Amino acid sequence: MTYCVGLFLDDGLVMLADTRTNAGVDNISSFAKLQVFSTPGDRMIATMTAGSLAVSQAVMNLIQEGVQDPETGETATIYTVPSMFRAASLVGEAVRQVYRTHGKAMQEHGLSFDVSILLGGQLHGRTVRLFQIYSAGNFIEATGDTPFLQIGEHKYGKPILDRAVTSETNLIDGIKLALISMDSTLRSNLSVGLPMDLLVYRKDHLEGPSLRRITEDDEYFLMLRKRWSEAISEAHRQIPQPDWGF
Template structure:
């Protein structure tokens, strides 16, 4: 399994992915799911992939090697598409191309053709955008109303994003919230695992991008886990008990 989350904020993008890939519980590997396609001063595009690893890798290869544009016939790559919409269309085309090559054989072996891709970034002088491309090649886009997209094991990490993320959230808070959302997922699903890959992109900067690999044992991530659990414990204790509860029940030993 996988968990990837992308935040589409007024200030820019936060993209966070785990790196665990598994084929059964006893065959676990570490594969980067976050890929960056950066041409300084010209474009910063990043993808995060979930689903079948062979399919994701084929798609990522194809968008770098290029595919002929369905109308013009001109070969296009992730480095040549003129806009983020063009990039989404290219990824979509790549997904369908991979399906054409491998879909039938996979189906015959009962292997689902399962892939979801988050695609975020900006081409110079164009709009910053964040897309999610599905296995059928269709895609949706994050907007101000729904400023985050998730792929993979998304449910455990969604409540904190639902409650706390708006498009006005700063990049710094966005990084913290993405890490908290990931932590909730790591605790609940063994097939999502460290290290984590993080990308932070400042809107309209093209080169204002930084990536970090957060390794197991990372001091900051450990601190955020502890502080967050402690803050939650304090928060629910501070909420008064319901007046309709008959009780009285003995107090919490930790109080």
């Protein structure tokens, strides 16, 4: 299992992913789920993946090697698409191509064709956009009214985002809220685990994003999770008691 979250803010993007792909008593493995496809000055595109590792790796390889458009016959890569919408379409077609190649064999072996992808970024002269691509290759887009998207084990980290994130949230507060969302998931589900990868992209800064790997001994993250736990405990103590005669 995994948890990935992308915040679509007026100032840019915050994208955060854990790295756990398998969990058990004695079987834990980690793979980076955040990938960046960047050409300085021209484009910054990033993906985060959840679901089958084999499927997601095949899709990531295809979008770099090239995918043929079924309507035009032209071959495009993540480095040549002219817009973020076309980038989302490219990833969707790559998902369908992987399904055509491996879907039947996976089903025969009792394996689910399960993949979901967050795709965010900006091309020169265009706006920042954030998409979620599904296993069928279709996709939705984040908007000002829905300024975040999640994939994987998202239910534990969603309440804080629902309450606190708006499109006007600045990037620094976005980082804090994404980390709190991740911490809530880490505490409630053992199949999501550290380290995690953080990407922060400021709108129109096409020279590239800021990246950070956050490990279990990261001082800021340790402070944040401690302060958040203390703040929740203090907040519920400060709420007046119910006058219900108990």
